[in-house]
Amino acid sequence: xxxxxxxxxxxxxxxxxxxxxxxxxxxxxxxxxxxxxxxxxxxxxxxxxxxxxxxxxxxxxxxxxxxxxxxxxxxxxxxxxxxxxxxxxxxxxxxxxxxxxxxxxxxxxxxxxxxxxxxxxxxxxxxxxxxxxxxxxxxxxxxxxxxxxxxxxxx
Numbered sequence: 001x002x003x004x005x006x007x008x009x010x011x012x013x014x015x016x017x018x019x020x021x022x023x024x025x026x027x028x029x030x031x032x033x034x035x036x037x038x039x040x041x042x043x044x045x046x047x048x049x050x051x052x053x054x055x056x057x058x059x060x061x062x063x064x065x066x067x068x069x070x071x072x073x074x075x076x077x078x079x080x081x082x083x084x085x086x087x088x089x090x091x092x093x094x095x096x097x098x099x100x101x102x103x104x105x106x107x108x109x110x111x112x113x114x115x116x117x118x119x120x121x122x123x124x125x126x127x128x129x130x131x132x133x134x135x136x137x138x139x140x141x142x143x144x145x146x147x148x149x150x151x152x153x154x155x
Contacts (some may be wrong), residue, residue, distance in 0.1 A: 032085045039063075039070060043078045044087070053091055053099040053109070053118045090142070091118070108143030114152035 025037035025044050034040065046059055054062075060075050080090040080102055091099040091109055099118065101109075108123040125141045 032087060034085060034087075038068060039074050040078050040081070042067060043075060044082065047088060047100060047102050051102075051120070053101050055097065055099055059100075090144070091144075092101055110143065110145045110147065110149070112149035112152055113129065113146055114148050117149060117151075119149065 022153050025041045025048070029036040029040060029044065042063055043059055046063060047054065050062075052058070056072060056079065059074050059079075060070065063075075064070050079088060082100075083090070084104050088100045089103050093103050101120075106123065106125040107120045107126070110119045110121060111117070112119075123143050124141060128141075
């Protein structure tokens, strides 16, 4: 990740990179008709940088150290704003687990039953033509696999 590289190298360049990154996120939010509050910027930055398909609790627990006034309600509300603007999407991985993913190109997800890690993989979801759904209006398409990842298979 660029931010991690930045942290490992030079604090002065890191400050410049972080400011530019925040400016870009702020601009992106404005382009999507979202007021770029500090909390919203940091929540989106977390999702963009970590790519770990976080839960609300994950986001809250990581950002509360940096933003002591942050509440879980703010995280929920912000994610709902992002959902409504198609910036993020839900990923249902278990019956009681809701995760969030940045809306970039269409891709599938693989969850390892052993370590719980979720991996993205490229897939042309639009390639699948399903005759039974011809008369339906599809709003969202997801491809989701479960199994055991290579790291866990090696152990």
